[in-house]
Amino acid sequence: MQPSLFSWLGIALTMLVAPTWAKSSSGDKVLVVTDAKLEMTDYSQFWDGLRSRGYDLTFRKTSEDAPATSVFDVPSFSHIIVLAPSAKTYPKDLSPQSLVHLLSDSKQPTNILFVLQPSTPSSPLRDLGREFGISFPPPATPLIDYFNAVSPSNATSLLLSPPLSPHTAGFEGGKILYSGVSHLRSSNPLLVDFLNAPATSYAADPSEPADAIMEAAASGGEGLWAGGRMGLVTGFEVLLGGGRAMWVGSLELFKDAAASVDGEATANNAYALALAAWTFQETSVLRIDAVEHRRISETSPREQYRIKDDVIYRIHVSKFDATIGEWVPTSEIDDMQLEFTMLDPHIRTALKPSSAEGWYEAEFKAPDRHGVFKFIVDWRRKGYTPLHSSTTVSVVPFRHNEYPRFLSSAWPYYLGALSTSAAFVLFCSLWLLGGDEEAKKKKTQ
């Protein structure tokens, strides 16, 4: 019982300590864009959670023009929460194009959390979703599920159990209250599935919930937004720059009122903060600190290698630890690969964690092919920051004096040449000697 007591104590301590010390890897300034109809006090637990992690919240209504999201094309905020599902128009600096531009900045991306609700009209958000490969069912068709509903009379309020994942680090299991809209994800590889709809759920007008099924049955199942492939919470990560966006289909998820259902506590706040933590680049954030390459027999890198050289390549990867707000070396990636590429990868080998924390290394023999090669590490995993590194080096052939000489297999030829020379010298000396003798003979005769 003692260890479990300690572990409970540990969990309680981390829950107490972690939020107060947490920091984002990309900045603390958050712009909350809200609707005129929404009461911000209804979401105070979520705001308090963010503030206790050190975020600096700035509220702005969609009808207002200031503060702007960027000044002279420099982003003013690190993160934006778009909590304005029913706004029909957005100011210019919050238009879909502006938001995509902010998100896809390769140097200083702005992370964006989108929150939707079923009544979301044909708003800019719907168009913006298409940019991410997310499409929504017709307006005013929330998610309905009689099997996971809080009560049969209210089939749009669902109690769901999100899966545990390393990307939602602060969330430690439990039921969440979800009341909102589902969406369909395209095959875009940059999308990250966080929460899927239950298999028994479908999207329909709650006043006529059977109509959608009748219509779908009549048309052979066509047009029914149903099943476990529909998404409820979906992340998106930009490949270049690592900006993150999150689409959450339920405004209720963030509400204080969802903290308990029928007197039973839910995990809504923890899940909402965990989603925000991923979106705001607290969790699953990686970076490459250093890259080294050299001959195994040497200590310093070279700009060019010779064919068949034994080369060692090392790369150092750090992970952002939000609990201390620092980058710490990580050796937990076990599927990173190195490619040695000239147009095609000539060598593709595993980068194994080395004994030094954070270092991954691969040893290989340079291919028997000269040209301009690149060491390429391109590691993309859903939810994690994509890692990309490219280093250009030349691979040159042997110089004329670097080939092995005096091979044992050539000794017959060496002996042949030497013996010919020796025989020539011997012949010449005999010839000269013999010449004298014959001359003498001739004289004597």
Add this chain to the structure above:
Amino acid sequence: MPPKKVTPAVSQSTSAISGALQDLVQSYKDNTPKRVKLIDAFLLFIVLSGVAQFAYCVLVTTFPFNAFLAGFGSTIGQFVLTAAFRAQVNPATRSQFTIISPERAFADFCFGSIVLHFFVYNFLG
């Protein structure tokens, strides 16, 4: 010195082949000057060396091909130079090279051979 006629009395009978060979050898021994014999011995050694290198190349390995070319080429080059030298100093063919004295021929032979070996050693390793 008599002209080098090595087949004066070969009989046409089949049993005389070995006799003819013996005659050939005997005639060579008798009629060939000592210095030409020396040249012939040198030529024979070069031929054997070249054949041995070629056999090694064909049967074992061509790998350091430059070494093969150098070794084999040295035997061929030396053979050609020596054969030319033999023609110039052989009393039987001496009449065709009246403007070149035997000493001059030997000097030419030495010079050619030295140049040949210079190239051979450059190409060998």
